[in-house]
Structures are given as C-alpha cells and as structure tokens.
Amino acid sequence: ELKVEQNPLFLSMQEGKNYTIYCNYSTTSDRLYWYRQDPGKSLESLFVLLSNGAVKQEGRLMASLDTKARLSTLHITAAVHDLSATYFCAVDLKTSGSRLTFGEGTQLTVNP
Amino acid sequence: GAVVSQHPSWVICKSGTSVKIECRSLDFQATTMFWYRQFPKQSLMLMATSNEGSKATYEQGVEKDKFLINHASLTLSTLTVTSAHPEDSSFYICSASIGAAAQNIQYFGAGTRLSVL
Numbered sequence: 001e002l003k004v005e006q007n008p009l010f011l012s013m014q015e016g017k018n019y020t021i022y023c024n025y026s027t028t029s030d031r032l033y034w035y036r037q038d039p040g041k042s043l044e045s046l047f048v049l050l051s052n053g054a055v056k057q058e059g060r061l062m063a064s065l066d067t068k069a070r071l072s073t074l075h076i077t078a079a080v081h082d083l084s085a086t087y088f089c090a091v092d093l094k095t096s097g098s099r100l101t102f103g104e105g106t107q108l109t110v111n112p
Numbered sequence: 113g114a115v116v117s118q119h120p121s122w123v124i125c126k127s128g129t130s131v132k133i134e135c136r137s138l139d140f141q142a143t144t145m146f147w148y149r150q151f152p153k154q155s156l157m158l159m160a161t162s163n164e165g166s167k168a169t170y171e172q173g174v175e176k177d178k179f180l181i182n183h184a185s186l187t188l189s190t191l192t193v194t195s196a197h198p199e200d201s202s203f204y205i206c207s208a209s210i211g212a213a214a215q216n217i218q219y220f221g222a223g224t225r226l227s228v229l
Contacts, residue, residue, distance in 0.1 A: 035220075040225075042118075042205055042220045042221055043207075044220075045217065045219075048217065099146070099158055099161060103155060105154075
C-alpha cells in the first residue's frame, strides 16, 4: 500500500524567511504532484515532477524530486503572506490507473 | 488551462434525503474522473474512479450503494449520496484527467460542501 507522509503538518513563519516542506512516500512512484488549497476552496496544481532529479520553480516556490530517497521537497523562498495555504503532495503509480494518494497536507501560515 | 465545473458548491439537506453532485469538464473530454472526500483539516481521500460508459471503481471501505456514481459522457460524472446522514457531511471534490497518461494532470472542481442535518 502506497503511503505518503508530509512534514511538517503545521508551519508558521514570518515574511521574508525560507523554509522547506518534505514529502516522503513508501513505494516507487511514477509521478509526484504538489497542490495548493486555500480555505474552503479546491486544489490548485503547482508542480508535476516526473523523474529523478527533477526541479521546478514558480515564483517563490521550488519543488524537487529524489526518487531514490523517495522524497520530494517544496522550498519556500522569502515567504509572503499570500503563500498562506495548505500544501499537499500526491503520488501515483501508472499501474494503479493514475489514482492519486495524497499526503496529510502542510498548513502554512505566513505572518507579516 | 482546463476547467472543471462542480455543482452545487454548497448543499444543506435533511437526514434521509439524497443529494446529487455534478462534475463537468467544460473544455475537454475527460477520460477518467475521480471523486474525493475531504473532512475538515484532513487530506483528500479517493472514493472512486469513474470511466465513461463503465462502472465506477470504488476504493476499499466506500459503500457502492450509498455513493452512486454515473459517468454518462466524457464531460459529465455525477455522485449521488443516497439517504444521507450527518456523518456524510464533508467536502466532496471531483477531478478530471485528460487521456494522455504521461503526466496524469488532474484538474479539480471547486468542491461541494455537504451538510446533512
């Protein structure tokens, strides 16, 4: 059974600071995704990581994937209040019919 | 980007009634649609996978007779919560996947908040 764990689950940080969210998964995965969810809203796709060593950046967010370590990171650079949200990683296996297994989510609060 | 419309966005119903939630892909044909449930402050749990013209595949522990899924066309899937009870109150989210499997990009609907009194 594929398990996905995120760390930390709650993160409070000040504007301007950097931090990293970690996503570990239990079995070999084909694809890894990062999503953002604002309160009461649905999910917004941030990144899709398809191969070992993949790195993608969008604004203050950068995601990377190490398939050997079964680890993905979401790095936040110089956080701003607008980044406050819950961030989910998810993985899937092609053999599973593209079913996504989500991590628990990391609730990020950026304080002014 | 691709748009998935989910309707209604919020529904309050009495215990014992049935509620239907629609999920439409507006500008693309979705090979597969997925239904998730999310309790407050928790992650998304996949309920079922729906393919057009065939029976839905339910995850372990999800009652098929309670959560009826119909995928009548490549742009529409519906989830009916039958005889809803307060414990069914949750946030239900659908997603639609475009056929190219290389990236399995899933586009999510806005979600439906169900409150059963």
